[in-house]
Amino acid sequence: MSIATRGFRGRRREPGDRLPPGQTKVSRWPVLSAGPTPDVDTDTFDFVIRDENDTEHHWNWEQLLAVGVEDITVDIHCVTHWSKLDMPWRGVSLDKLFENVDTKYDYVMAESYGGYTANIPLKDLRDGQAWIAIEAEGAPLTPEHGGPARLLVPHLYFWKSAKWIRGLTMMPTNEPGFWEQYGYNLHGDPWKEQRYW
Amino acid sequence: MSTRAALPPRAHHRPAWHVATVLETRAETPNAVRLILDVPTWPGNEAGTHLDVRLTAPDGYQATRSFSVASSEPGRVVLGIDEVPDGEVSPFLVRDVRAGDKLEIHGPLGSYFLWRPGQSDRPVQLIAGGSGVVPLYAMAATHAAASDPSPFRLTYSVRTPEHVFFRDELAALAGPSFTIDYIYTRQAPPDWGGTVGRLTRESLVGTTIAPHERPRIFVCGSTGFAESVAAWLLELGHSPRDILTERYGGL
Numbered sequence: 001m002s003i004a005t006r007g008f009r010g011r012r013r014e015p016g017d018r019l020p021p022g023q024t025k026v027s028r029w030p031v032l033s034a035g036p037t038p039d040v041d042t043d044t045f046d047f048v049i050r051d052e053n054d055t056e057h058h059w060n061w062e063q064l065l066a067v068g069v070e071d072i073t074v075d076i077h078c079v080t081h082w083s084k085l086d087m088p089w090r091g092v093s094l095d096k097l098f099e100n101v102d103t104k105y106d107y108v109m110a111e112s113y114g115g116y117t118a119n120i121p122l123k124d125l126r127d128g129q130a131w132i133a134i135e136a137e138g139a140p141l142t143p144e145h146g147g148p149a150r151l152l153v154p155h156l157y158f159w160k161s162a163k164w165i166r167g168l169t170m171m172p173t174n175e176p177g178f179w180e181q182y183g184y185n186l187h188g189d190p191w192k193e194q195r196y197w
Numbered sequence: 198m199s200t201r202a203a204l205p206p207r208a209h210h211r212p213a214w215h216v217a218t219v220l221e222t223r224a225e226t227p228n229a230v231r232l233i234l235d236v237p238t239w240p241g242n243e244a245g246t247h248l249d250v251r252l253t254a255p256d257g258y259q260a261t262r263s264f265s266v267a268s269s270e271p272g273r274v275v276l277g278i279d280e281v282p283d284g285e286v287s288p289f290l291v292r293d294v295r296a297g298d299k300l301e302i303h304g305p306l307g308s309y310f311l312w313r314p315g316q317s318d319r320p321v322q323l324i325a326g327g328s329g330v331v332p333l334y335a336m337a338a339t340h341a342a343a344s345d346p347s348p349f350r351l352t353y354s355v356r357t358p359e360h361v362f363f364r365d366e367l368a369a370l371a372g373p374s375f376t377i378d379y380i381y382t383r384q385a386p387p388d389w390g391g392t393v394g395r396l397t398r399e400s401l402v403g404t405t406i407a408p409h410e411r412p413r414i415f416v417c418g419s420t421g422f423a424e425s426v427a428a429w430l431l432e433l434g435h436s437p438r439d440i441l442t443e444r445y446g447g448l
Contacts, residue, residue, distance in 0.1 A: 002253050002257075002259075002301070003216060003447045004254065004255050005252045005253055005254075005294075005296075005298060005300045005301075007289070008252040008257075008293075009254050009258075010252065010254050010260045010285055011259050011260075011285050022259070022261050024260060024261075028442075030420070031424070031444060032444060033442065033444075034309060034442065035437055035438075035440050035441060035442055036427035036428065036430070036431050037424060038437070052332060071432070080262065080263050081249070081261050081262060114437065115438075120258050120380075144420065144424055182309045183306070183308050196306065
């Protein structure tokens with residue numbers, strides 16, 4: 001179903017724009033979050049990965065940075081129809097953080113300071129696809145954009161890139177996170193327009 | 198917002214695509230339009246819901262944007278749309294759309310930033326910046342229509358009296374269980390006794406329900422507005438769990 005609206009012409013995409021269906025390119029970086037911005041201090045920051053054996057892998061701020069911060073340039077896609085292309089980030093690869101995690105579970109719940117959660121299949125977090133990001137556009141992540149550290153999973157809609165990240169917990173099944181409980185898609189692939197369910 | 202919240206009740210209606218016909222357009226403010234849409238298949242929606250509007254050009258080019266819904270009944274959708282300078286969709290909707298035009302909508306969307314009658318007897322504090330009042334107006338109207346006993350208060354920061362959305366409707370809703378405080382940031386009505394200027398933490402104290410009354414708080418406005426207000430509310434002693442935010446200006 002698709003009907004034309006009288007008189008609408010809109011803007012045309014520029015050649016080379018890599019935009020998933022239903023998305024519009026922005027140059028600004030909009031902010032979306034469901035509640036107040038939590039105050040997260042790098043002095044007390046603690047990132048943890050929990051596996052099914054009740055083993056906890058912890059990194060404080062210095063330990064996280066010491067794992068190795070890499071430069072990343074990616075496109076990000078928000079379910080509210082904006083995309084930001086060629087965005088420079090810096091962060092720590094989840095491949096490195098998962099190196100010593102022994103798990104047979106296939107799903108992960110990302111958990112944030114402030115209580116936000118997002119569910120993500122483990123295979124979407126490995127093989128160079130996801131980071132704990134600490135900088136964007138050449139500056140430390142600001143609190144409203146998830147600073148000091150947020151998950152960065154750019155190939156999924158951006159609500160999966162949980163702000164104020166504090167941990168990842170392995171799950172045997174794909175339990176819904178915060179927005180997923182409110183009707184957003186369990187997976188969230190922008191190229192398949194997996195917005196809602 | 199808890200890590201392992203129980204599953205909330207599903208929204209009453211699954212989101213779906215609908216064809217909408219514009220019944221009426223009305224100048225809402227100098228920069229905004231009220232669109233009244235006839236949508237025979239629209240199932241109705243909860244207060245606070247948003248939807249996606251999709252416009253298609255003759256050559257198939259499409260643009261989609263999200264807008265909050267001011268109404269709640271089936272078959273009809275009311276939107277209040279502020280023109281985003283340099284925007285692609287809102288200038289078209291504000292300036293060019295007229296009665297009889299057709300567009301597509303997808304919704305109802307969102308089951309978080311919602312107010313449901315009978316859900317709680319706690320007081321409700323609504324805090325709006327500019328066009329952010331649209332979903333909050335829907336909540337106030339639903340509250341009145343349901344004769345819900347929980348006390349409602351709206352604090353509405355707006356440039357001038359003529360920039361108020363749903364001015365007559367809000368005035369008609371005001372009463373013992375719904376009070377409105379306007380914060381005029383540029384210019385107040387001639388008989389206005391208060392000060393003119395931006396919302397501050399101090400003016401928030403004087404115009405909102407106190408933390409000890411444990412209001413549930415819905416904040417909607419620009420990102421800067423929502424960030425400032427939410428931070429002040431925390432400083433005043435409100436619980437982060439009681440503060441729900443929604444921002445416009447994503448595009």
